[in-house]
Amino acid sequence: MLVVVIIANVLYRHYSKFPLPIYLIVFGIGLAIFPLFRNFTLDPSLFILAVIAPLLYNEAQSASRYWIGRGAINIFSLSIILVVVTVLLVGTLLHGIFNFIPLVLTLVLCAIVTPTDATAVSTLIPKSDEYKIPQIIMQNESLFNDASGIVIFDLALTVFVTGTFSVNHALSIFIIQFVGGLLLGAIIGLVVRSVLRLLIGLSDDTPFIMVSIELIVPFLVYFIGEELQLSGILAVVAAGLVQGSERDNLGLVSSRMQLVRANVWEIVEEALSGIVFVLLGVSLPMIITQIMAQQATLIWVLILVGITLYVTKFIFRLIWTRYLVWMHRKSDHRWTDSWLMAFGGVSGTISLSLAFLLPETINGHPFVYRPMLIFIVAIVILISIIFASIFLPKITRGDQPDNQQDPEIWLHRMFVAGIHEIRDDQEFPAEASIVVDTISQQLPHRQLRNPRLQRKILFEADNAERKAVKHLYEQQKISSDELHDYIRFLDLSLLTVSGTIWHNLFLRIKFGIHISRRRELGVGQSMWLTSPLISEQLYWQHVFELNGKNIHPIESVGFDAAMKAIEPFRKHKTSQELHAVQRFYRERHRRMNLPKPSNSAIYQLFLRAFHAEYEFFQQAMLSGELPAEIAEQLQQHIVYDEMAYLQKRSSFMD
Numbered sequence: 001m002l003v004v005v006i007i008a009n010v011l012y013r014h015y016s017k018f019p020l021p022i023y024l025i026v027f028g029i030g031l032a033i034f035p036l037f038r039n040f041t042l043d044p045s046l047f048i049l050a051v052i053a054p055l056l057y058n059e060a061q062s063a064s065r066y067w068i069g070r071g072a073i074n075i076f077s078l079s080i081i082l083v084v085v086t087v088l089l090v091g092t093l094l095h096g097i098f099n100f101i102p103l104v105l106t107l108v109l110c111a112i113v114t115p116t117d118a119t120a121v122s123t124l125i126p127k128s129d130e131y132k133i134p135q136i137i138m139q140n141e142s143l144f145n146d147a148s149g150i151v152i153f154d155l156a157l158t159v160f161v162t163g164t165f166s167v168n169h170a171l172s173i174f175i176i177q178f179v180g181g182l183l184l185g186a187i188i189g190l191v192v193r194s195v196l197r198l199l200i201g202l203s204d205d206t207p208f209i210m211v212s213i214e215l216i217v218p219f220l221v222y223f224i225g226e227e228l229q230l231s232g233i234l235a236v237v238a239a240g241l242v243q244g245s246e247r248d249n250l251g252l253v254s255s256r257m258q259l260v261r262a263n264v265w266e267i268v269e270e271a272l273s274g275i276v277f278v279l280l281g282v283s284l285p286m287i288i289t290q291i292m293a294q295q296a297t298l299i300w301v302l303i304l305v306g307i308t309l310y311v312t313k314f315i316f317r318l319i320w321t322r323y324l325v326w327m328h329r330k331s332d333h334r335w336t337d338s339w340l341m342a343f344g345g346v347s348g349t350i351s352l353s354l355a356f357l358l359p360e361t362i363n364g365h366p367f368v369y370r371p372m373l374i375f376i377v378a379i380v381i382l383i384s385i386i387f388a389s390i391f392l393p394k395i396t397r398g399d400q401p402d403n404q405q406d407p408e409i410w411l412h413r414m415f416v417a418g419i420h421e422i423r424d425d426q427e428f429p430a431e432a433s434i435v436v437d438t439i440s441q442q443l444p445h446r447q448l449r450n451p452r453l454q455r456k457i458l459f460e461a462d463n464a465e466r467k468a469v470k471h472l473y474e475q476q477k478i479s480s481d482e483l484h485d486y487i488r489f490l491d492l493s494l495l496t497v498s499g500t501i502w503h504n505l506f507l508r509i510k511f512g513i514h515i516s517r518r519r520e521l522g523v524g525q526s527m528w529l530t531s532p533l534i535s536e537q538l539y540w541q542h543v544f545e546l547n548g549k550n551i552h553p554i555e556s557v558g559f560d561a562a563m564k565a566i567e568p569f570r571k572h573k574t575s576q577e578l579h580a581v582q583r584f585y586r587e588r589h590r591r592m593n594l595p596k597p598s599n600s601a602i603y604q605l606f607l608r609a610f611h612a613e614y615e616f617f618q619q620a621m622l623s624g625e626l627p628a629e630i631a632e633q634l635q636q637h638i639v640y641d642e643m644a645y646l647q648k649r650s651s652f653m654d
Contacts, residue, residue: 004274022385022386024280024281025382031281047357053219053236059143060239074326102160108157108373113351115149117346117348133327134344143237147231155170155174180231182237184221184224189242192242273348276353280381287371306375322334345384346385415440418439419440421611433594443576457581468561563585
């Protein structure tokens, strides 16, 4: 399932016309073909612990405490009052229209679909100041209505199982679980925060220790909350909020740990969220089969139930967000904000997780309504995602970024600025070549490399080099032996570049044996772990030296001819393939003709390149051309590049 999540994310990055959850569900349906997944079930008692708890904890950590404080009224209105009203009114209406579903189960159904998925919405709405407030309101709402929906879900399901209901009892349980869960989570969060501060004070804040503790917290908090008959989910949310405030207070303290933590949680969140939708896809065929076994025409009725549930919930949400939500500041498009928040009420990961929490058996008997309820939830999720993906971009269309605000265009320009800074360095040409090649590999490309085109450029350069070397022979500047050996060198190099892995392995062995016979044994042994291209270059330099000749002047002429021959390809859209060929020739020329690179010089040139990149985006921001969001992305790239270089400085000496 994790492999499927990865594949779906890759496809979505290249073909984003369909929302990511659609890809995940479709791939999940594909997995259902295999015998392992045909009757796949996940223990509901573990699902909320393993999936929902860490997702909500991370969501709470990332929430803005400032906006939660300012939006407390909206949070209470949307996350508690609207949830309760929607469950009671829409649930009753749904039961009145489709009375074959018991009233308690329609309430359960509404409790399942009321939690909203702010993460799914954020991928559909571009960041903008114009719609910043509605997006913040939806993010804060989703944090707390998840917990409200889960508490009501538990209460309604308990009523269905026991068959008894008391308003006072239900209200008291709701308050105890809600308030008690928040207090418990806050207390545990404060304890964990104290432990983390102590570790930082003792300089024991290594990423392994700190991040491992954080990964344990949501499971521990949820388990304790449930054991004390409180809301484990609300406890997790409260603990996440406390820990998030501590993260804000850290500033630049334990910066490496904070960076690792952010990356780890990003991976955990995307993996768990993706697996939930894959689970829906895996379960759908089995659920549909179970429904069809009860009554063939029931499937169409359930689709109608899902549509009705979504439409009525949508209308309630639209009216509520228009008249009972405070927008913090005056808006010139108040109805547009409400339509945005109505379509933004997407049912997603939490709703799907709650649907899977429905028990398979009740009082020892199969729960026959379970497949129907999960199917209805799936219909609501699909409709909400599809409608959001269609209408949200249209609502915010006037604020869509133009091409000048495309992050990839700015990335390309920033990397080029760094390359231009050190490309023509005369003092350290070998080191400059290494830095230029390293940075040029980062240039963003919108399509896959074309191997056929790359070979065409390579052959063009190779032919030009052969002609230049033969011209040297015709001018009697080199001997026939030198011409023969150099042409043989070019043949083997070309064959290695375009050869198979088995051919390269053979060359590796051949060169290793040959050089170990003629030179030091240690040099020969090192060839086993050296690229065949590098081995060939060392080998033919050695051959020329044995014959009292010098390969360096010949290689310089060939290099200049090859680079000049492929220069016209710059006029065409072949940058990716051209850079690959240019990098091959520059690396060869550096190894065979330039002095051995200095590690300190490489370090200085990288610093100059990074500084030039910093200056580029700073100037672009000062001029007003570069939006702040894209500037943050550019700065992150530079920071990550610097860290990557520092972690593997020795590898740039190859």
